[in-house]
Amino acid sequence: MKPTLDVAAVRAFLLVAELESFTRSAEALGTTQAAVSLKLQRLEAALGKRLLDRSPRAVRLTAEGAAFLENARALVAAHDLALTGTPRSRPRLSLGISDHAAGPELVPMLQQFQAIATELVLSVSIGLSRDLLDRYDAGALDAVIVRQEASRRGGETLAIDEFGWFAIPRFRAPAGGPVPLATLASPCGVRALAIRALDKAKMPFIEAFVGGGVAAVAAAAQAGLAIAPLARRFAPVGLVDIGPNASLPRLGRSKVILHAKVSEAAKRAALRTLAAAFRSASMSK
Incomplete structure (x- = not known):
């Protein structure tokens, strides 16, 4: 008799494959890391294949796991469709x-x-x-x-997030002049954070560029128009935190x-x- 696959285990496999972490997958499923690991062990036993390479630092798909990925997605989709019947408006x-x-x-x-x-x-x-x-x-x-x-x-x-003052490496603010900023429009909290820090340090500023989105603000900084207060994980390649060299106040965390x-x-x-x-x-x- 052929083994049957546990759909919950297949869902767990998809999460682990995407997040590359048993811990994060357990968090997403609202269960424990041990429970997720057990589901994956049973799934591998049912398939007779090793789907994942596990190490203390990372979880990676094996070649057999990568090959199973699309079939796993199709199985979950078919299962959900079977439960709901004919396609309908989804919540x-x-x-x-x-x-x-x-x-x-x-x-x-x-x-x-x-x-x-x-x-x-x-x-x-x-x-x-x-x-x-x-x-x-x-x-x-x-x-x-x-x-x-x-x-x-x-x-x-x-x-x-930790914030910094990002600009192109060769950017030079006017000596003694106002700090040229690239920000979102008010009531942006990051804009307010930057302005409070400059006011507290008694440093004058001008809004040299006001963008409709963070991508536009970062582009203005990349073009050399101004300095952009950004979270470090947002800063595009080519921008550096010039805050320390320009004696700008620390922006802190959020x-x-x-x-x-x-x-x-x-x-x-x-x-x-x-x-x-x-x-x-x-x-x-």
Whole structure:
């Protein structure tokens, strides 16, 4: 008699393959690392193949694991379709992400969602933390990933970012003149952070460039127009932190927080997956 595959174990395999971590996968599934490891061992035993190479520092797909990947995704998708019957409108998970939080982690987050949450549609809004929190409080968003607000309590910490003053290596601010800034428009929290630091240090500044998104702000810095206050994980190749050499004040750190209010099990599971993917990607930077 041929063995049957446990769909929950296949889902766990997909998570481990994407996150390359038993710890992050257990976090996403709301279980323990030992439970995930046991599921994978049973799956490998059922297939008669070694799917993963495990080491203290990393988890990698074997050649057989890579070959099984697409079949695993197809199996999970077919299973979910069989449960729901004919294709129908899928529930929507609405997520707001601060432009100063949705850095390189956005791609692995979306990859994880596509691989795991096949029964949901993900709707993503990018904007300023304050605006997104207002929409979240009004019930227009299921969850938000934002910069920590001083007046806001609760939420789940996903990352702690250190900020710097980024510019091209040859950039020279006018001696004794105002510091030329590239920022987002008010009420951007990072803009406020930079201005508070300059005011406290009694350093004059001008807004040399105001961008509609962090990508535009970084581009202005890359073009040599101004200095951009950015989290280190956001800084594109070619930009350096000129703060110490230019005697600019320290900007300190800021937390990235997940706020969520969902009751559906599928949405809660998807948010656990997204949070684990965010942490995994941010820690690798």
